[in-house]
Amino acid sequence: MRETIPGRDWTKGSIVRNLLLLSWPIIISQSLDMAGPTIDMVWVGKLGAASIAGVGVAGMVVMFVIPAVMGLVMGARAMIARFIGQGDAKSANHVARQAFVISASFSIVMASIGIFFAEPILTLMGVEADVVTEGVAYMRIMFVGAVAMSFRITAEGIMQASGDVMTPMKIAVFFRIVHVALCPFLVFGWWIFPNLGVSGAAITNVFSQSLGMALSLWVLFTGRTRLRLTLSNFYVDLHIIWRIVKIGIPAMVMGMQRSLGHIFLMLFMVPFGTLSVAAHTLCQRVEMTLVMLGMGWGTAAGVLAGQNLGARQAERAERSGWMAVCFAEGIMVICSIVILLWAESIVGIFSTEPSIVEVASAFLRIAAAGYLVLGFIVVFMQCLAGVGDTLPPMILELVCMWGVQVPLAFFLPSVTNLGVYGIRWAIVAGMVVGAVAYLAYFRLGRWKLKKV
DSSP: OOOOOSSOOTTSSOHHHHHHHHHHHHHHHHHHHTTHHHHHHHHHGGGOHHHHHHHHHHHHHHTTHHHHHHHHTHHHHHHHHHHHHHTOHHHHHHHHHHHHHHHHHHHHHHHHHHHHHHHHHHHHTTOOHHHHHHHHHHHHHHHHTHHHHHHHHHHHHHHHHHTOOHHHHHHHHHHHHHHHHHHHHHHHTOTTSOOOTHHHHHHHHHHHHHHHHHHHHHHHHTTOSSOOOOOTTOOOOHHHHHHHHHHHHHHHHHHHHHHHHHHHHHHHHGGGOHHHHHHHHHHHHHHHHHHHHHHHHHHHHHHHHHHHHHTTOHHHHHHHHHHHHHHHHHHHHHHHHHHHHHHHHHHHTTOOOHHHHHHHHHHHHHHHHHHTTHHHHHHHHHHHHHTTOOHHHHHHHHIIIIIIIHHHHHHHHHHSSOTTHHHHHHHHHHHHHHHHHHHHHHHHOGGGGOOO
16 A cells, blocks of 8 residues: 655656756756766865866776775665655665665765775875876875765665755755865965965865765655654665665766776876876866766656556656656757867866867867767666666676776777777767667667666
């Protein structure tokens, strides 16, 4: 028997309307989630190429944690969406509490590794000594804040999976406003604040994440969202934890291997000098913004698909995915055209050094060819994850990264006259292969039979 759950029933009504209502708050939330290093880069970019490269390389290592946490709690998101679709709020609450157990355990381990091994990790990447110095300071502080970030991401995922997308968006807007406002004061030592450079950027990031965590937990435990969590009768349920982890591990591996692949791509950039590393870093920041736009549509489609499968409406679940990819692809085409026309202006947001602007603009124009199909990848990936079908996307991501992008990035600069630009064309090749593979798998429809 279905329970009465407050808020809109996303398994009924117009799919297009539901998708639009869900997607724009999720796009804002997820874009702001990943905006921390980008915001830091805007201010750190004024400190020079070594600071840009240091924060960029360290930020890539930190990005291991975010997709890993998001991947692990993906199982909880899928299960919560199904239970909400079934009208079973009690089971959804139980799953949510177990998700926090997983998040806490994992983030503490990752934070410990980052704190004690920051310098060896960055040294192994082969960047210059001044880049290591800047990167270690940033990385250690960011890893200290991993627990707060993990709890906030988990709370956000729980609310979104339940169908409440407005509350996490409001929280994200608030803590990022604090981040944007406070960051230059600590980076440059404005007013009464000390001049901390890249460390100031990291401290601001951690502080704002902690604010977001506190607000998210307050909302969940006071019932100001669709689910109200309590510690009454709480216990660690190993069976539920295993079900969450079984779905989440492929998603975690997918995210972490992508971050590892990006580190390898950065390693291939290192021999071409700090200028290329800095330009590649800025290009990655722009790309992350576009990925967040696509992921917003995909996450919204995943919420709709998961809840509709829970309500035994598989056709509505599939239509949600197709509509989401149409919207996302339209945005990607527009963004690609904008990049081709105004690449220099976009790079200028982060750095005005002529040499960096020249190289980064060339990188962005090459990347625009891949952005044309990026919507297929990120939407279908998130939609499949939202229904708990995470193993096939993991396999597809492994093939695209390690079978296409990394090998081509290694060989193209040496066997062709493309030089450093060969690495960027390798990334485009991986995107094209991934788009075709995701499109083919989604059309098969096997994901509609997935049990969570």
